[in-house]
Amino acid sequence: xxxxxxxxxxxxxxxxxxxxxxxxxxxxxxxxxxxxxxxxxxxxxxxxxxxxxxxxxxxxxxxxxxxxxxxxxxxxxxxxxxxxxxxxxxxxxxxxxxxxxxxxxxxxxxxxxxxxxxxxxxxxxxxxxxxxxxxxxxxxxxxxxxxxxxxxxxxxxxxxxxxxxxxxxxxxxxxxxxxxxxxxxxxxxxxxxxxxxxxxxxxxxxxxxxxxxxxxxxxxxxxxxxxxxxxxxxxxxxxxxxxxxxxxxxxxxxxxxxxxxxxxxxxxxxxxxxxxxxxxxxxxxxxxxxxxxxxxxxxxxxxxxxxxxx
Numbered sequence: 001x002x003x004x005x006x007x008x009x010x011x012x013x014x015x016x017x018x019x020x021x022x023x024x025x026x027x028x029x030x031x032x033x034x035x036x037x038x039x040x041x042x043x044x045x046x047x048x049x050x051x052x053x054x055x056x057x058x059x060x061x062x063x064x065x066x067x068x069x070x071x072x073x074x075x076x077x078x079x080x081x082x083x084x085x086x087x088x089x090x091x092x093x094x095x096x097x098x099x100x101x102x103x104x105x106x107x108x109x110x111x112x113x114x115x116x117x118x119x120x121x122x123x124x125x126x127x128x129x130x131x132x133x134x135x136x137x138x139x140x141x142x143x144x145x146x147x148x149x150x151x152x153x154x155x156x157x158x159x160x161x162x163x164x165x166x167x168x169x170x171x172x173x174x175x176x177x178x179x180x181x182x183x184x185x186x187x188x189x190x191x192x193x194x195x196x197x198x199x200x201x202x203x204x205x206x207x208x209x210x211x212x213x214x215x216x217x218x219x220x221x222x223x224x225x226x227x228x229x230x231x232x233x234x235x236x237x238x239x240x241x242x243x244x245x246x247x248x249x250x251x252x253x254x255x256x257x258x259x260x261x262x263x264x265x266x267x268x269x270x271x272x273x274x275x276x277x278x279x280x281x282x283x284x285x286x287x288x289x290x291x292x293x294x295x296x297x298x299x300x301x302x303x304x305x306x307x308x309x310x
Contacts, residue, residue, distance in 0.1 A: 009069030012076040023137035032057040062087035085112035094120035103240040106170030122147040127176035144172035177247035188264035223291040234269030
């Protein structure tokens with residue numbers, strides 16, 4: 001089958017799903033999508049508008065999407081990786097590819113693979129190795145599993161930048177998870193360090209010291225970027241890092257660092273959900289070029305809690 005004549009189903013129509021849908025539709029590929037938020041009246045309108053603009057067919061359920069798809073792309077939050085495979089499996093046709101984009105542990109990927117394999121679907125684990133928005137569909141993507149080699153040329157013809165990590169399931173996701181110990185941990189550490197330094201009035205001295213130790217990093221710019229990403233995507237990131245903790249536990253280590261990272265990311269996400277940073281989707285949301293603006297908001301929340309304020 002010509003890749004561009006395939007019916008592609010996207011499970012998850014958030015930021016990642018919409019980017020993939022846009023780039024696939026530019027090639028004229030038929031794309032359908034389902035997201036649990038489509039079942040909520042408050043979240044339906046933006047998705048419907050985006051789908052109408054780009055010619056994406058919205059499906060009413062996992063089953064409806066899976067029945068029609070030749071290739072299913074699962075791009076949901078980390079905790080939903082296995083539940084999505086479970087929901088799609090009964091309706092997956094034999095031979096259908098199921099590409100799991102989710103940032104889940106090797107154990108979770110192996111469990112999801114078992115569900116798809118049980119109905120003769122072809123499960124491929126995918127590990128996205130950096131932030132998607134700058135690269136869009138060409139984001140570096142590692143593939144894993146016994147069907148990865150067959151799927152790679154199909155993905156390449158659709159515009160993906162995929163390479164095979166291993167025929168063994170779990171290798172690609174382990175690579176992603178171990179990287180996330182560092183990347184997501186650095187985000188959390190910068191937010192904690194910079195916000196605390198701001199409270200003590202020593203932020204300029206701390207940043208000057210960081211420039212001296214790591215002269216290749218623009219700490220002002222990097223700090224602002226980390227604050228923005230965690231404020232806007234902290235919930236998704238915290239779920240990913242909880243999968244990181246499972247990855248560490250699976251080899252017998254106690255994930256002290258990753259556990260702390262997950263808590264810090266979730267804490268910022270809770271404050272974002274409480275509209276501390278303004279309404280989501282507004283121009284000012286998490287877009288300050290100065291991380292100090294966001295640190296002051298965090299400190300304001302801390303001080304209100306200390307004094308018993310709301």
